[in-house]
Amino acid sequence: MNVPTGLIQQEGSAFGFGELEEAIVLQGLNIRNDEAKAPLFGTGRPAATLEMFPSWPMRFKQTPRGSSKSGGGSTDSGSAVNTISSKTENQLEPESPISTKNTAPLDHQQEMMASDVSRTGQEKRRGSTSEKQLDAKTLRRLAQNREAARKSRLRKKAYVQQLESSRIKLSQIEQDLQRSRSQGFFLGGCAGALGNISSGAAIFDMAYSRWLEDDQRHMSELRTGLNAHLSDSDLRIIVDTYISHYDEIFRLKVVAAKADAFHLITGMWTTPAERCFLWMGGFRPSELIKMLISQLDPLTEQQVMGIYSLQHSSQQAEEALTQGLEQLQQSLTDTIAGGPIIDGMQQMAVAIGKLANLEGFVRQADNLRQQTLHQLSRILTVRQAARCFLMIGEYYGRLRALSSLWTSRPRESMMSDEHSCQTTTDLQMVQPSQNHFSEF
Amino acid sequence: MHYQVDSWGYYMPRMSMGSDPMERVAKLASESAVVIFSLSSCCMCHAVKRLFCGLGVNPTVYELDQDPRGKDMEAALMRLLGNSQAVPVVFIGGKLIGAMDRVMASHINGTLVPLLKEAGALWL
Secondary structure (H helix, E strand, O other), rough: OOOOOOHHHHOOOOOOOHHHHHHHHHHHHHHOOOOOOHHHHOOOHHHHHHOOOOOHHHHHOOOOOOOOOOHHHHHHHHHHHHHHHHHHHHHHHHOHHHHHOOOOOOOOOHHHHHHHHHHHHHHHOOOOOOOOOOOOHHHHHHHHHHHHHHHHHHHHHHHHHHOOOOOOOOHHHHHHHHHHOOOOOOOOOHHHHHHHHHHHHHHHHHHHHHHHHHHHHHHHHHHHHOOOOOOHHHHHHHHHHHHHHHHHHHHHHHHHHHHHHHHHOOOOOOHHHHHHEEOEEEEOHHHHHHEEEEOOOOHHHHHHHHHHHHHHHHHHHHHHHHHHHHHHHHHHHHHOOOOOOOOOHHHHHHHHHHOOOHHHHHHHHHHHHHHHHHHHHHHHOOOOHHHHHHHHHHHHHHHHHHHHHHHHOOOOOOOHHHHHHHHHHEEEEEHOOHHHHHHO | OOEEEEHHOOOOOOOOOOOOOOHHHHHHHOOOEEEEOOOOOHHHHHHHHHHHHHHHHEEEEHHHHHHHOOOHHHHHHHHHHHOOOOOEEEEOOOOOEEHHHHHHHHHHHOOOHHHHHOOOOOOO
């Protein structure tokens, strides 16, 4: 049986049973009034039918008038209609009561409707055989069914629209992920385990990858600003913008720490090489200053003192935080280890309470990092600060590049000469003044 | 660092014991150069104590969980800081410095040590 494509693919017209019943009733009438087919489609109600599903009348016209089985009519309809109309046709023959035709395949609604139609059909037969109008009750029900069908169509439309927008969003997210992957931020196993990270962590990771893109932009602004020999006040604006850019990542980390402090503290948001140097969810300020000291000259004596003092203060603060965290770990160990577990749940509840303090430590560490950067910008002149921040950005860029190279290194135990040459070439590409590693 | 055990108050009445917890906080804060309000179970309090000890300071520490009026003082400190966390909180020379983040910030920007010296808690 060929299924008419028009009916099934009709845009916006849900295959509701409102139309179905109507069609069946009309078809029933149509069959009984063999010779009088024209009036049905001439005026009034049939015209209303035409409005709703334009192709139906065509099908009706194609229905072979002569055959009571209306096999042709059945084939023109959808497979569902097939089932129903063939069964309904059977029921229009006096010998076949509708109940026996309502077999299991039909669902409840179809049964109800079919039996409705049966009653209607029987009423028709009982009434005047030449009656062409439908009585009020049928009219009302048909109207109700039309309404239901309309609602059903609207619902379907809304659902499809929702699906469409979800699809678009999904492809956007996939694009973002692809981009992040190509930049080496989500590495191998991490990307595969995306489903295993918390939503807070995922949100932060995406925000962080955007921040890194912004970072590249800010760095090139710093570079051009320095090379263009801008006035101090102009350069100050660029430097302050860069500091605000850092303030932003610290704000993001506050939120992330609240959502998932573990994610920050394990460094799963950074690359392996950065993770190697991780301290309490980020860089160690005193180490950063140590890296910068040699590159920042010429410095005045006062500046030198300021920088060394900053390094010293930072070390003291880091030490204090580290000891605090150690005490937290010790306390946690005491809570969950050793001794008989008298009340396991109570123990766990206490442990969870202690773990919550982790957020505080990550926050204080980030606070320390932020304060250190601000203090640096206070000690240095504008030009020095610009160079300093550029150096910081480049340093971490190189660490990330190193991570990328590391993960993509050939895994054979014996590296051929070709391979080692290639790696060396890659490393040569990573130059201080060039931005090649932005590709990583 | 030395700890004030204030349960003695029952046996050795102090000179002026304000019934208002905030008054008490202020009073205790003014009695020593560096005063830290803490909870013995709090790890961040441990960190701030380590910081001052590392600087060579001898702060006076009040463990509020060991103080009969500790709960009230905690509540008062929470209101003072506008924070859900009452401790640790640091006073230097009777003046409020703040919680851990303010203490760290002032150490990094170089204002903490001069304050300590001014209060007589640190000598060159």
